Amino acid sequence: PTAPGRTATTIRMARLASGIRLPYAESGDSRGAPVIMLHGVTDSWRSFERVMPLLPRGIRAIALTQRGHAGASRPSSYRAHDFAADLAGFMDALGIMSAVLVGHSMGSMNALRFAADHPRRHRSDGSKDRPLCAPDTGHGCDALRWRVAPHAQDRALPALGLLQGP
Numbered sequence: 001p002t003a004p005g006r007t008a009t010t011i012r013m014a015r016l017a018s019g020i021r022l023p024y025a026e027s028g029d030s031r032g033a034p035v036i037m038l039h040g041v042t043d044s045w046r047s048f049e050r051v052m053p054l055l056p057r058g059i060r061a062i063a064l065t066q067r068g069h070a071g072a073s074r075p076s077s078y079r080a081h082d083f084a085a086d087l088a089g090f091m092d093a094l095g096i097m098s099a100v101l102v103g104h105s106m107g108s109m110n111a112l113r114f115a116a117d118h119p120r121r122h123r124s125d126g127s128k129d130r131p132l133c134a135p136d137t138g139h140g141c142d143a144l145r146w147r148v149a150p151h152a153q154d155r156a157l158p159a160l161g162l163l164q165g166p
Helices: 080-094 106-117 150-160
Strands: 010-015 021-028 033-038 059-064 099-103
Parallel strands (some): 033 059, 033 099
Antiparallel strands (some): 010 021, 021 059
């Protein structure tokens, strides 16, 4: 099922200034608030394929395939900093200044690294200065509970120097 008025999902390829190529899927209002979804390890934008049609039509939903996965470029380095730099380059290529970040598993870790490296480019939930990430349910974002997953808070937030809110 698709939310009333929701546009069809379009698959595209972004070429970053660094030369990296990243496939992505996009749907919704191109002028709406951007929501960028980052998949877990060994997956692709398809991790969010069943979620995208259910999202509110007023948002610009973007599911990105990250480096080394599916049809994306396969460079030699896969550090969290590299993924964060790719996300910044991707947002630059699409003309997005800031976005809500949704991550699953590895995508959550990359969203947190991006937030640490580019604090003005992510939109938080307003009460805690951090990106919004989906819980690691094993089923992508089926629950649509966008917050930092508890398992990521214990390890990732202190490692990135981000404070844990109550």
